[in-house]
Amino acid sequence: MSAKHTIRRELKHAAADDTQRVLERLERTCRVRGQRVTRQRRAVLQVLLAEGGALTAYELLDRLRRSGGRSTPAAVYRALEFWMDSGLVHRMDSTRSFVLCEHPEGPHPGQLLICRQCGTVIEAEDKAVSEAASRLGSRLNFTLDVGLLELTGVCALCCARGRRTQPAS
Numbered sequence: 001m002s003a004k005h006t007i008r009r010e011l012k013h014a015a016a017d018d019t020q021r022v023l024e025r026l027e028r029t030c031r032v033r034g035q036r037v038t039r040q041r042r043a044v045l046q047v048l049l050a051e052g053g054a055l056t057a058y059e060l061l062d063r064l065r066r067s068g069g070r071s072t073p074a075a076v077y078r079a080l081e082f083w084m085d086s087g088l089v090h091r092m093d094s095t096r097s098f099v100l101c102e103h104p105e106g107p108h109p110g111q112l113l114i115c116r117q118c119g120t121v122i123e124a125e126d127k128a129v130s131e132a133a134s135r136l137g138s139r140l141n142f143t144l145d146v147g148l149l150e151l152t153g154v155c156a157l158c159c160a161r162g163r164r165t166q167p168a169s
């Protein structure tokens with residue numbers, strides 16, 4: 001597995017200490033780029049990191065408020081926009097939710113596989129899929145939006161859970 005793929009996976013099994021370390025690493029990246037990490041921006045990132053999956057802006061706001069923060073929808077959106085511009089967060093149109101980028105080192109075409117049962121998001125970079133999509137676009141004279149291709153379905157864990165809970169036939 002390449003190092004690029006590790007942020008969310010690290011987090012899934014991470015203790016609070018590790019979460020803090022990943023957060024510090026991301027903040028360092030921002031400082032190097034000359035971007036300021038305000039308290040609100042940090043809090044939003046922290047919630048997404050802890051979640052390890054996708055959240056809508058309102059779920060984010062709810063989590064922030066529950067942890068004692070005073071936040072407004074506008075402030076959450078501003079923070080999300082900052083992180084999207086920085087390339088650390090992706091917005092998924094299909095679910096209107098936000099997820100941490102697994103390869104924030106630079107812009108990347110790719111795919112997001114979204115589980116419609118548990119909300120898990122897997123970020124993939126399959127060149128063949130991106131190329132096939134752009135070939136399809138040009139064949140049909142269709143200018144595709146730039147961004148990640150969103151594919152919905154059911155993740156392996158939910159599949160396994162479904163099999164376990166289904167009555168034997």
Ligand SMILES: [Zn+2]
Pocket residue numbers: 090100101102103104108123
């Ligand atoms: Zn990404």
Ligand SMILES: [Zn+2]
Pocket residue numbers: 115116117118119120154155156157158159
């Ligand atoms: Zn799932």
